[in-house]
Amino acid sequence: MSQEQQEKKERISRALSAMEPLGIKREIVIPVLKRLLHEFQNQWEHIEAESYRALADAIFEAQDSQVGCSADNKRPVMPREKRLKSCEDAVPSHNRRRGGPECQPPPQNRAPAKKRPLFEQGALSSKSREAYASNKPIPHNSTVMSRDNVAMTLPHTGERSVAQSSRVTSCQNNNLLSSADPMTELEHDQAGFGPLAMVHPSYFLDSSANVHPNSNGSSRRKAGGKEKEIIDPEGQGTSANLVLAATEDVNLSFICRDKFLCDPNFQMPTIEAVCQDVEERYLRSYKILDPTFSLQNILEVMCRSFSELGHLPQEKRRNSDINIIPAPGAQFLYEGMPACAGSLEDISRGEEMVPISIERVAESLEEHPLQFRYIARNIPYQNAYISINLARIDDESCCSDCHDDCLLNPFGCACASETAGVFVYTVDGVLRAEFLEACMAMLREPKKCDYIFCKEGCPLERVKNEEQPEKCKGHLMRKFIKECWAKCGCNRQCGNRVVQRGITCNLQVFKAGEQKGWGLRTMEDLPKGKFVCEYVGEILTNIELYDRHLSSRGNKRHTYPVLLDADWSTEGVLKDEEALCLDATYYGNVARFINHRCFDGNLIGIPVEIETPDHHYYHLAFFTTRDVSAMEELTWDYGIDFDDHEHPIKAFSCRCGSTFCRDKSRFTECRSRKLVLR
Numbered sequence: 293m294s295q296e297q298q299e300k301k302e303r304i305s306r307a308l309s310a311m312e313p314l315g316i317k318r319e320i321v322i323p324v325l326k327r328l329l330h331e332f333q334n335q336w337e338h339i340e341a342e343s344y345r346a347l348a349d350a351i352f353e354a355q356d357s358q359v360g361c362s363a364d365n366k367r368p369v370m371p372r373e374k375r376l377k378s379c380e381d382a383v384p385s386h387n388r389r390r391g392g393p394e395c396q397p398p399p400q401n402r403a404p405a406k407k408r409p410l411f412e413q414g415a416l417s418s419k420s421r422e423a424y425a426s427n428k429p430i431p432h433n434s435t436v437m438s439r440d441n442v443a444m445t446l447p448h449t450g451e452r453s454v455a456q457s458s459r460v461t462s463c464q465n466n467n468l469l470s471s472a473d474p475m476t477e478l479e480h481d482q483a484g485f486g487p488l489a490m491v492h493p494s495y496f497l498d499s500s501a502n503v504h505p506n507s508n509g510s511s512r513r514k515a516g517g518k519e520k521e522i523i524d525p526e527g528q529g530t531s532a533n534l535v536l537a538a539t540e541d542v543n544l545s546f547i548c549r550d551k552f553l554c555d556p557n558f559q560m561p562t563i564e565a566v567c568q569d570v571e572e573r574y575l576r577s578y579k580i581l582d583p584t585f586s587l588q589n590i591l592e593v594m595c596r597s598f599s600e601l602g603h604l605p606q607e608k609r610r611n612s613d614i615n616i617i618p619a620p621g622a623q624f625l626y627e628g629m630p631a632c633a634g635s636l637e638d639i640s641r642g643e644e645m646v647p648i649s650i651e652r653v654a655e656s657l658e659e660h661p662l663q664f665r666y667i668a669r670n671i672p673y674q675n676a677y678i679s680i681n682l683a684r685i686d687d688e689s690c691c692s693d694c695h696d697d698c699l700l701n702p703f704g705c706a707c708a709s710e711t712a713g714v715f716v717y718t719v720d721g722v723l724r725a726e727f728l729e730a731c732m733a734m735l736r737e738p739k740k741c742d743y744i745f746c747k748e749g750c751p752l753e754r755v756k757n758e759e760q761p762e763k764c765k766g767h768l769m770r771k772f773i774k775e776c777w778a779k780c781g782c783n784r785q786c787g788n789r790v791v792q793r794g795i796t797c798n799l800q801v802f803k804a805g806e807q808k809g810w811g812l813r814t815m816e817d818l819p820k821g822k823f824v825c826e827y828v829g830e831i832l833t834n835i836e837l838y839d840r841h842l843s844s845r846g847n848k849r850h851t852y853p854v855l856l857d858a859d860w861s862t863e864g865v866l867k868d869e870e871a872l873c874l875d876a877t878y879y880g881n882v883a884r885f886i887n888h889r890c891f892d893g894n895l896i897g898i899p900v901e902i903e904t905p906d907h908h909y910y911h912l913a914f915f916t917t918r919d920v921s922a923m924e925e926l927t928w929d930y931g932i933d934f935d936d937h938e939h940p941i942k943a944f945s946c947r948c949g950s951t952f953c954r955d956k957s958r959f960t961e962c963r964s965r966k967l968v969l970r
């Protein structure tokens with residue numbers, strides 16, 4: 293990392309630390325900081341002046357605008373003195389400029405923060421925009437939140453609704469709004485609070501009147517003084533629509549689906565009860581003490597905001613600002629997250645050749661495992677450069693003269709040269725025992741000679757400590773599989789094309805226990821050496837991984853990134869932007885659910901060369917290390933060094949249950965427990 297990057301990183305950290313005591317989370321700070329840097333043309337001095345006054349102001353301003361309250365709304369804003377006071381209190385004295393006026397009004401010559409429309413202020417995160425970008429026309433109902441059997445929708449009725457008399461009466465707490473900003477949450481925590489789908493208008497009811505025809509017979513029930521309407525949209529079972537908030541032309545409502553309604557234990561709560569409950573939770577979680585804080589008001593502001601954003605003239609919109617996923621038949625409220633988790637048959641949404649099911653359990657909202665986007669192939673996030681082109685593949689790296697199935701050729705072919713002329717797969721489609729054993733032995737008994745060391749600085753060590761990176765700890769010399777590919781003469785059914793054909797096993801995501809969270813299991817017996825799945829995720833550069841880690845510190849919901857480090861040590865001076873890894877936190881496949889097991893996991897990850905004739909970018913494929921029975925959990929050794937406390941990704945307390953568990957803290961924990969028991 294260059295000195296300039298290093299300095300930038302430190303300045304970001306200092307800015308984050310300065311905002312922390314104000315209760316402003318890093319996910320709120322980072323986009324505003326980016327914007328300010330752009331506006332001030334990277335002149336940090338303007339941002340750092342007066343104990344980050346400009347930054348604090350810009351954050352508050354952005355939040356004010358996000359609330360969508362103009363001066364006409366008479367929305368009380370946090371008084372300037374109070375902000376200044378909190379800024380003063382928040383910034384540690386050693387951070388304040390000596391002799392400088394702490395938290396004074398900005399100097400006249402300071403570049404004024406430009407007021408920009410909400411869209412331009414980045415209220416909608418880029419990740420969310422990407423995720424939902426679509427040019428399809430906007431249907432009338434927009435589902436904005438979905439949990440299990442409950443969806444929250446914004447039906448754009450165009451008519452005055454029951455709650456039209458409701459007014460925005462007070463200011464909402466800035467912190468609450470920011471932390472509940474759906475887009476911000478989706479970007480940083482993948483918390484699943486975001487616009488999920490667009491649903492055909494006929495799917496919902498106008499809360500004030502119609503009851504849709506229902507094959508089971510429509511009915512209405514009173515629920516806590518509000519009417520609950522039972523409908524059967526397109527014969528898909530019963531649903532209930534409960535209006536939460538409404539403005540002149542927008543309703544915000546909960547749609548409960550049949551699983552809840554058919555449950556005799558489920559009693560529709562009143563809106564008041566829901567609001568009170570949420571307010572209490574927020575009081576506990578975010579220490580919101582503002583007596584005027586009211587969820588009902590926020591929901592109404594959301595309705596206004598929805599309406600205002602929707603009416604922006606075309607020229608002020610950016611394509612991705614309105615995020616729509618058409619949901620024909622409204623089967624999916626969120627790509628990868630169906631309306632009803634119980635009916636979920638395929639979390640891959642058809643991306644894989646076989647459906648991947650999920651165990652039917654009553655999940656709590658926080659636990660829903662599908663808060664990511666399923667992809668079946670690795671995709672570069674942004675800067676990772678992967679050169680895939682036919683011209684790079686020379687004659688030695690492909691078998692253009694082959695026909696049909698290379699495995700039937702007794703003399704092997706060019707693609708087997710990587711493995712001394714012997715194909716790694718048998719005609720039964722599993723790994724040859726010798727090859728598998730050799731790969732497993734390397735992991736079980738890693739000897740010094742099996743490692744190669746970066747000579748000119750190791751990208752991993754630079755991530756751990758940029759200023760004084762330690763010496764490279766070595767990268768395992770991996771055995772590679774090389775599969776035939778597009779330039780080869782064989783056909784797609786060639787026995788030397790296994791990983792690229794994708795998942796063929798019957799797999800299920802299931803609750804692997806309190807301490808491990810979700811896991812993956814096989815629903816069929818698997819023979820030893822069978823390909824199960826690839827580790828698929830976003831391809832990141834070392835820098836991107838570091839930045840991502842920095843901006844999501846404290847977020848427990850991360851999956852383990854896989855370093856594509858097999859070739860690092862042979863590449864001379866490898867720049868950080870050239871070192872690659874795979875991260876399945878936000879985009880990934882079923883492998884993101886595979887839990888870790890020290891040493892004796894029933895899967896092993898083996899590097900596979902497919903489209904690129906070098907080992908800079910490659911695939912990581914999981915094969916069974918033994919016969920695995922149906923319903924057994926699938927596990928692999930993440931290769932974590934539990935003693936490496938400098939590692940950028942904090943290790944978890946291992947619950948793998950292996951006799952060979954490397955996590956010593958667990959042993960200590962067990963021992964001390966035993967001592968207590970005695």
Ligand SMILES: C[S@@+](CC[C@H](N)C(=O)[O-])C[C@H]1O[C@@H](n2cnc3c(N)ncnc32)[C@H](O)[C@@H]1O
Nearest residue numbers: 808809810851852884885887888944946947948
């Ligand atoms: C790749 S994810 C695996 C899926 C994860 N269990 C879930 O619920 O999404 C890795 C995370 O799972 C948990 N995990 C995996 N293996 C574990 C183990 N042996 N013991 C405890 N937690 C584990 C840790 O929280 C880890 O950060």
